[in-house]
């Protein structure tokens with residue numbers, strides 16, 4: 174089907190758009206599009222609203238850079254959390270995976286990427302500056318005592334952790350790394366609760 178035909182065929186157009194999402198192949202995209210054709214109109218209306226709102230109603234938390242519906246996210250506002258501890262993750266889904274374990278009660282910082290020279294991703298392209306800002310004594314809040322770097326145990330994750338350690342350790346803040354070799358398969362977001370628990374418990378100083 175040419176792109177012009179697709180523009181005139183609502184089903185093909187929807188399937189083509191859905192197929193651009195990660196992990197959705199051509200067949201899945203068509204299956205989803207067909208399910209929407211048959212779905213209750215109220216459900217479709219809610220879905221449309223949710224999709225539209227995901228960009229307009231979400232922003233980055235001014236402190237931790239995680240996705241948030243308000244200026245400061247609920248985790249940064251939570252006084253029951255340990256504000257002396259910051260766990261640094263690459264993506265919001267990594268924070269969500271750690272939060273699911275229920276064992277970590279400190280704060281987070283979301284980098285939105287890792288250092289990757291081959292893809293031209295440098296420190297200025299991820300949220301390193303915002304992290305440093307949280308460590309400056311002038312910030313006013315409780316001084317941070319430990320940064321736990323929880324990037325995935327692969328080349329980019331490891332070099333990001335080392336970079337942060339070199340940058341932050343001279344400021345007198347302890348920098349630790351979640352235990353590598355514990356996370357089977359490598360990607361933090363797919364690790365199970367027991368694995369993440371061990372990775373956190375067995376963290377080492379960088």
Ligand SMILES: [Zn+2]
Nearest residue numbers: 234237246249
């Ligand atoms: Zn926050």
